[in-house]
Amino acid sequence: MPMSRWIVLLVALVALAAAGLFSWRMPVSATAYEVKEGALTQQVVASGRVVASSRAQIGSEIVGRVTERLVREGQQVEPGDILVVLDSTELAERVQETRAALRQLESARRPQAEAGLADARAHFEQARREHERARRLLESNMVSRQAVEQAEEREAAARAALERSRLDVEALAPGGAEEALLRARLAAAEAALERAVIHSPVTGTVLTRNVEPGDVVQPGRVLLEIARTGQRELRVPFDERHLGQLAVGQRARCVTDAYPDQPFDATISLIAPIIDAARGTVDVRLVMEQEPWFLREDMTVSVNVETARLERALTVPNDAIFGVEGASARVHGVEAGRVSPRSVTLGLRGLLHSEITAGLTAGEIVLTDPGLSPGQRIRPHLTDHPEQGEPASSREPFSFIR
Structure with missing residues (x-):
């Protein structure tokens, strides 16, 4: 290779090294949070439905052909009201x-x-x-x-x-x-x-009808389903991983998809004694202190159950925490304008924030970029902590911790 080419290659390498050194010595702008003290709540979030505390399934006690169906969905009925008439010739x-x-x-x-x-x-x-x-x-x-x-x-x-x-x-x-x-x-x-005329045994609202005139019915077939008049409840399947955090008496904040601007409160009244093995969930029932006027049967409801609360905790947003293994984790702090890796101990964890029990103090700065190198010069760009009440998406199918 001619000497001139060696000289050109050497110059290029020197230029690259100088550029790298320059970039290393120049501070990099990075998003950062200030470690703060404040209240921290942990919530388990899941979606369920509004159901009646009791439902009556109406069927026929004899085999017969339907001549009349006198009610439809949403209709209010009283005990003794005629629902279905069979051919009685x-x-x-x-x-x-x-x-x-x-x-x-x-x-x-x-x-x-x-x-x-x-x-x-x-x-x-x-x-x-x-x-x-x-x-x-x-x-x-x-x-x-x-x-x-x-x-x-x-x-x-x-x-x-x-x-x-x-x-x-x-x-x-x-x-x-x-x-x-x-x-x-x-x-x-x-x-x-007498059985050819089917009467309502309860006061309530007709939810479903599975019969029409001309149908031949027989015992065992459900013709109508009636929600008894009375207090409704919420039935919510929670991921079984959260079973240890749930307890009867815990309060929840609820909101429906149809009326997201009208939240209401409920309380856990029952946790099912068995797990749904097919879905890996546990059914939880919640009762409402005051039932909202807009609730309907089978309406979708998002439920936020407060499972833990600290009035005063040292908190860091979760996007500034890396390498979590149990209660141990790492953060990128800032010391003398350079990236300073720290080992920390976690306490209460939520979806947006976590409690730091060791490794940091209030007022310190932590960075959100996990790709920064130790000792790298940094120019922190402080941003506000995410709000606790902000909705957060989840990839989990049933429930997650907030």
């Missing part, structure tokens, strides 16, 4: 047939049985007398033994007929087996006829 015919059978029992079959009993009793008395007379005549040798035997057989047959008639009268008597059977059938037929 066959049921009504069954009731009429059973009533006719009862009338026939009272007006025809029972009198006939009583008359038959009287006739059987008369035949038996006559057969008994004839048998007795035949036995006396046999003693005088005026009739044959065969005639006596025939008279005895007629008496036995008459006695059997009398017993059958007596049993028939007992069965058909008032309160007897036949009447009891017919009245049981009538009660069952009338009950089935």
Whole structure:
């Protein structure tokens, strides 16, 4: 390679080194925060829904075809209101047939049985007398033994007929087996006829309807769902990782997607004793001290539960904290205009701020750029701490810590 090229290359290397040295010695502007003392709260944030404390699922107790559906979603109902009507033609015919059978029992079959009993009793008395007379005549040798035997057989047959008639009268008597059977059938037929008209068992609001005229329904199918009138509650699935931070009685600040400018308060009333293994969540119920007028069933609600609070803590925004491992972390401080790495100990942690329990003091400066080199000259650009109340996005599907 000619000497001139070596000289050019050497000059270029020297220039690059000089530029690097110049850039190293020149201070770099970087965003910074001042370590401050103040109140620090920790919140667990999740989304859930507004639900009624109790819901009634309405179905049919019999198989039938729907002829009328008299309510729709959002309609208010009272106990006894008619909701759905089923075709009752066959049921009504069954009731009429059973009533006719009862009338026939009272007006025809029972009198006939009583008359038959009287006739059987008369035949038996006559057969008994004839048998007795035949036995006396046999003693005088005026009739044959065969005639006596025939008279005895007629008496036995008459006695059997009398017993059958007596049993028939007992069965058909008032309160007897036949009447009891017919009245049981009538009660069952009338009950089935009543079930053809489905009534509301509660006071509430119709939430869903899954039936239309012409549908064939059967027991076990939910036709309507009614939210009972009364206090609503919030049901919120929290990530199971936050279970240890939640407790009954904790207060929460709530806001709906539909009315974000009208927040309201609620209190945790129940934490489910089991975990939803499929979603990795625990269901939490919250009750409202004063229910807002705008709440609707199944409305989406964001819930911020305050799980911890410090009135006085040394705080640093989380974007100035690096290399977190448990309670240990690192920050980039500033000392004599240069980057000064520090090891710190963390206390209470939130989404925006963390408590520093060791490694920093109030008034010190920390930098937000993790790519700065130790000893590098720096020109801090101080900015305000993010506000605690500012909303923060989360990549977690159910709940996160603020």
